[in-house]
Amino acid sequence: MMTTDLQTLMTDLGQRARAAARVLAQTPDAAKSKALRAAAQAIRIDARHIIAANAKDMEAGEAKGLSKALLDRLMLNPARVEAMAKGLEEIARLPDPVGRTLADWTRPNGLAIARVAVPLGVIGIIYESRPNVTADAAGLCLKSGNAAILRGGSESYHSSQAIMTALVGGITACGLPADAVQMVPTTDREAVGAMLRLSDYIDVIVPRGGKSLVARVVEESRIPLFQHLEGICHTYVDGAADLVMAKTVVLNAKMRRTGVCGATETLLVDRACAATHLAPLVTMLLEAGCEVRGDEAAQAVDARVVAASDEDWSTEYLDSIISVKLVDGVAAAVEHINRFGSHHTEAIITGDADAAQTFLNGCDSAIVLWNASTQFADGGEFGMGAEIGISTGKLHARGPVGVEQLCTFKYVVTGSGQVRPG
Amino acid sequence: MMTTDLQTLMTDLGQRARAAARVLAQTPDAAKSKALRAAAQAIRIDARHIIAANAKDMEAGEAKGLSKALLDRLMLNPARVEAMAKGLEEIARLPDPVGRTLADWTRPNGLAIARVAVPLGVIGIIYESRPNVTADAAGLCLKSGNAAILRGGSESYHSSQAIMTALVGGITACGLPADAVQMVPTTDREAVGAMLRLSDYIDVIVPRGGKSLVARVVEESRIPLFQHLEGICHTYVDGAADLVMAKTVVLNAKMRRTGVCGATETLLVDRACAATHLAPLVTMLLEAGCEVRGDEAAQAVDARVVAASDEDWSTEYLDSIISVKLVDGVAAAVEHINRFGSHHTEAIITGDADAAQTFLNGCDSAIVLWNASTQFADGGEFGMGAEIGISTGKLHARGPVGVEQLCTFKYVVTGSGQVRPG
CATH class of the missing domain: 3.40.605.10 (Aldehyde Dehydrogenase; Chain A, domain 1)
Structure with missing residues (x-):
């Protein structure tokens, strides 16, 4: 025409x-x-x-x-x-x-x-x-x-x-x-x-x-x-996280459905609980059929963990793949998320209310969750009825x-x- | 550079x-x-x-x-x-x-x-x-x-x-x-x-x-x-308008300050009250030093009224100039405003609550007023404190x-x- x-x-x-x-x-x-x-x-x-x-x-x-x-x-x-x-x-x-x-x-x-x-x-x-x-x-x-x-x-x-x-x-x-x-x-x-x-x-x-x-x-x-734009969503497991809750929430956040925009794409683990939490989380993901791309600490957990490239931190997989990284506490988690994320949805798992506040205030994202799965990023789950999409912009919606x-x-x-x- | x-x-x-x-x-x-x-x-x-x-x-x-x-x-x-x-x-x-x-x-x-x-x-x-x-x-x-x-x-x-x-x-x-x-x-x-x-x-x-x-x-x-964008604001004097109120509000809406974006630029008068209201309104404006550009009815009031061109209906004068037009009731006023206005601020003067509702609902503008001056279009007057501007867009602000x-x-x-x- x-x-x-x-x-x-x-x-x-x-x-x-x-x-x-x-x-x-x-x-x-x-x-x-x-x-x-x-x-x-x-x-x-x-x-x-x-x-x-x-x-x-x-x-x-x-x-x-x-x-x-x-x-x-x-x-x-x-x-x-x-x-x-x-x-x-x-x-x-x-x-x-x-x-x-x-x-x-x-x-x-x-x-x-x-x-x-x-x-x-x-x-x-x-x-x-x-x-x-x-x-x-x-x-x-x-x-x-x-x-x-x-x-x-x-x-x-x-x-x-x-x-x-x-x-x-x-x-x-x-x-x-x-x-x-x-x-x-x-x-x-x-x-x-x-x-x-x-x-x-x-x-x-x-x-x-x-x-x-x-x-x-x-x-x-x-x-x-x-x-x-896209949902590069993070779950941060804080040093004060209960391991059972962390495992349950991370598994759901990544694997419930991998093709939705609220699926977690990167798992950040506090160095403070790496000794106790990192291996169980990584092993659980591998056993659930998820490919894990990790930093050196994550690679040390299991031979099946492949090395994450720089690109992995800003990739929306929409697939059974997750990137895993150790960070030095909640401030470093927030910094990573604001740098590599897409301002969509982020969760912190912790029993520490101060760490939670730092995370919820600091993440420049549309939805921030404390002790819940990022897969709740959905109008229906929010009680708003059907949605036409999830906006990662800041104006109006x-x-x-x-x-x-x-x-x-x-x-x-x-x-x-x-x-x-x- | x-x-x-x-x-x-x-x-x-x-x-x-x-x-x-x-x-x-x-x-x-x-x-x-x-x-x-x-x-x-x-x-x-x-x-x-x-x-x-x-x-x-x-x-x-x-x-x-x-x-x-x-x-x-x-x-x-x-x-x-x-x-x-x-x-x-x-x-x-x-x-x-x-x-x-x-x-x-x-x-x-x-x-x-x-x-x-x-x-x-x-x-x-x-x-x-x-x-x-x-x-x-x-x-x-x-x-x-x-x-x-x-x-x-x-x-x-x-x-x-x-x-x-x-x-x-x-x-x-x-x-x-x-x-x-x-x-x-x-x-x-x-x-x-x-x-x-x-x-x-x-x-x-x-x-x-x-x-x-x-x-x-x-x-x-x-x-x-x-x-x-701009403030092409209207005041519509309905058939059921009190003449004294209409005169007071129109004078303020146009002449209090002519350089502000909430100043009325076009006066619409209901044909139903033209015989009683049009001449007093036009004469008042002329006597206040306002140039009046009118349709035929307005021109018939006073020799000083000049003929409005098509362009006048969509002009933000920001000056002591007003365009004046007769319309057939509130529906025609709304239609004129949605066609020629800038979605900024519009007022209706009327004692008829139904006409007011039709106007307030029908005008696709940021601010709609019933029996008040368009010059109230201001964050301070709204009780919101200082403002960085008045948005004529529809999203967010x-x-x-x-x-x-x-x-x-x-x-x-x-x-x-x-x-x-x-």
């Missing part, structure tokens, strides 16, 4: 989204929730059609030689389609994030000031192969009164289109605007560039995908981002991004004719 | 700021406030030196042919220097924005979750001619536990340097890091570009200046912004940006060995 045509197409999408957003912002929660339940039902009714569309994507993916892991992410079956529908119903049940009074106070001159939650407006989501993001993201945006512009990966194009058709059918049947959720109708790579320039029509971009996608979005976007984080606020000031003196 | 040298210089500045930020984040409020009071005292002691440095800037400004308005912004006298010192003391007295528990809850599994306010980290402020921004911005950043990198305008270079010397003297005398506040040590325009690429070391950029400065920053920055808005948060999770099941 010609670049000018693309920009025209995308601007049209943006203008429609803005118009729909004005309607959604004033739509009561009951109507939004009803539309979400109708969308869920439409997805159930269209399940066969969605799975048939997915088969086309799977066939093309296999022909293209996608990895087994990518093909698994792409694949839809009846259980996964049902999970999508259930997800929308769960979002429908969340409390309305719009209209909450976040703070209110009265000034000496009688002005009543309230900070009230309102939708952000239009949210652009750029994602890769998982077709379920289509339903999840659309649902979270709708519940929070935002219009959504989705740009899925080319691998999942047919699947996402089929899901969209069902979604929009459900939404419009309930009288909400068809443009509440739109999908970029081309797999042209240039469309992403055009989308990232729509700062008049899109209020925030959420990139959900691998490093190269996120890097491109960061470089090209003229629109603010909810940025999830940090940590899990759920429906409340998809809102901004306005100041509503009520007077009786006040004027400003002076 | 060579571009590579500049980038090296700016990276060094960024690294120093990051190191200072780590210290400031852990500095108790008493120490920050003491340093602010010491900085205020140092400014008083250095007043002569600061005014002498300002004289150099004034001389260069006059030679350069700066406008009278710009020269007035640039000028420092003993009263203005004292105001700067007092401003720092006021900031010192604000409650500590860091460490506030913004929310906390306990999960069924016993995990205690708290959302705790923490400093953003490093804040870059790019501003133009007002030298007092040097002290104000440094003070707000310090109080909120952030390191600051200031880039002042070349016109105020000597003044800002002299203020910085005093500030840093006060801060370091109290044992806080000298790099807590740094100033870009060159007036080279390219330094701004280099600064805007320091995304590893600067967490947010605050541009404070005219349209061309802000436009450049928006285009070039790879760092999130607190963006204050919207409206006045004070010390609380210069904070982000982290989730602090306390457990007793919990692991995530499944």
Whole structure:
């Protein structure tokens, strides 16, 4: 497609989204929730059609030689389609994030000031192969009164289109605007560039995908981002850690699921407890099938431990691999984490409240835990409901991004004719 | 200076700021406030030196042919220097924005979750001619536990340097890091570009200046912004408005100070009350010395009313000029405002609560007022203390940006060995 045509197409999408957003912002929660339940039902009714569309994507993916892991992410079956529908119903049940009074106070001159939650407006989501993001993201945006512009990966194009058709059918049947959720109708790579320039029509971009996608979005976007870079998460076992607790938590933090962003990638052990704690921890990990890449101390524990390179300290494995290092106490742990980490999630295991405070205050990360697994880094586990991602940025949303984080606020000031003196 | 040298210089500045930020984040409020009071005292002691440095800037400004308005912004006298010192003391007295528990809850599994306010980290402020921004911005950043990198305008270079010397003297005398506040040590325009690429070391950029400065920053920055574009603020006089109140509020909203961003630039009058309200409002404005640019109805009131062009509806005059237009009720007022405004501040004057709700909900602006002057758009008037600007963006900070808005948060999770099941 010609670049000018693309920009025209995308601007049209943006203008429609803005118009729909004005309607959604004033739509009561009951109507939004009803539309979400109708969308869920439409997805159930269209399940066969969605799975048939997915088969086309799977066939093309296999022909293209996608990895087994990518093909698994792409694949839809009846259980996964049902999970999508259930997800929308769960979002429908969340409390309305719009209209909450976040703070209110009265000034000496009688002005009543309230900070009230309102939708952000239009949210652009750029994602890769998982077709379920289509339903999840659309649902979270709708519940929070935002219009959504989705740009899925080319691998999942047919699947996402089929899901969209069902979604929009459900939404419009309930009288909400068809443009509440739109999908970029081309797999042209240039469309992403055009989308990232729509700062008049899109209020925030959420990139959900691998490093190269996120890097491109960061470089090209003229629109603010909810940025999830990567989760280089740490667990620090302090000198005052109970060994049994440390073993239980570290095993879970690394091995429960290795592909999630809250999985621990580096284990730091306090030199003060190295003699008692290091060998049991390393042995436990090896026996659980985890590759261990360690510093000299860790290598001395077991011949299966391989030498960690400098790169290991800043690598998100998303796999059964962990890097292990001795540090000189909590201050050194904090320094390592702030230097090599990605400001995502870090845990300390200790019985020493002072060491815990130093760690919790010192780590410049979205989530810091004391005596708990880093795998709790999840909106659902926080009690926030479904999330659109976990932000490692510091502005607006940090940590899990759920429906409340998809809102901004306005100041509503009520007077009786006040004027400003002076 | 060579571009590579500049980038090296700016990276060094960024690294120093990051190191200072780590210290400031852990500095108790008493120490920050003491340093602010010491900085205020140092400014008083250095007043002569600061005014002498300002004289150099004034001389260069006059030679350069700066406008009278710009020269007035640039000028420092003993009263203005004292105001700067007092401003720092006021900031010192604000409650500590860091460490506030913004929310906390306990999960069924016993995990205690708290959302705790923490400093953003490093804040870059790019501003133009007002030298007092040097002290104000440094003070707000310090109080909120952030390191600051200031880039002042070349016109105020000597003044800002002299203020910085005093500030840093006060801060370091109290044992806080000298790099807590740094100033870009060159007036080279390219330094701004280099600064805007320091995304590893600067967490947010605050541009404070005219349209061309802000436009450049928006285009070039790879760092999130607190963006204050412009204040195209509206006052809408509804059909159910009391005429006396409407006159009082409109006069204040336009004429109290015409150069502030909360000044009303467009008056919208409901056609339903045009017969009774339009002429008195227009006549009042003309008699107060305000130029009126109106639609046909407004022109019919008085021969002195000139015809408004299309451009007038989206112009921030910052002067004794107002555009005036009849609209068909509150819905049309909202539509006009969302189309032509800058999402800053809008007011409705009405005795009709339903019309007020429609207006307050419908205007997509940071601040919406009912029966009060738009000139209340100010952090001090909101009771938030000094502000670094008013954000027209929707993310993180919207409206006045004070010390609380210069904070982000982290989730602090306390457990007793919990692991995530499944």
